[in-house]
Amino acid sequence: MASIRQEVVIHAAPQHIWDVIRDVGAVHERLLPGRVTATRVEGTARFLTFPDGHVIQELLITIDEDSRRLAYSVVAGARPALDYHHASFEVHAEGEHGRLIWTTDVLPDTAAPEIRIRTQVGIAEMKMNIEAASGR
Template sequence: MASIRHEIAINASPHHVWEVIRDIGAVHERLLPGRVAGTRIEGVHRFLTFPDGHVIRELIISVDDDTRRLAYSVAEGARPRLDYHHACFEVRADADHARLIWTTDLLPDSAAPEVRIRTQYGIAEMKQAIEASGEPG
């Protein structure tokens, strides 16, 4: 099983970064505006709609305010197709800023290079969106 981990420093308070991450229904507005066109919540499922109309269905596993950890799994619509997916975001305090950690476990291993590139770009876009929201570290 492939495991991908990215960490990035964000010039915002850990509290603010966590508020953005845990706002599971506003990915298109707060976390990945432009990359995600719409977000819909139905029970424990989150549906992300992309600008090309593609939809991913995710299972929200845990939103833990005490540890600032969000766990989810892509249940349907992954590109490339995945046999297994589990990911989590963690927000930590790091000196005078926040640190966002995104860990993804997936199968097949052959999908890892493409997923690694997408998550690398994705976490950089998240940093940009969170810092642009105006809440300094």
């Protein structure tokens, strides 16, 4: 199984970063505006709509306030098709800033290069959006 880990220091308070990450129904407004055009949450299911109209369905597994960790799994609509997907975000304090860690486990291993590129681009966009909203 391929495991992909991305980390970035975000120049914002860790609690602000966590507030954006844990706002599972506002991905299109706060975390990845433009990349995600709509977010819908139904119980533990989250549906993300992309600019081309494509929708993925995720299972929200954990929102742990104490450890500032959110875990989810893509269960439908993945491109490329995946046999298994599990990912988590963690927010850690790093001085007055925060470190965002995004870990993604996928099968098949052949999907890893594309997922790695997507997470590299995604975490950079998250950093930009979170910092812009933090007012720093």
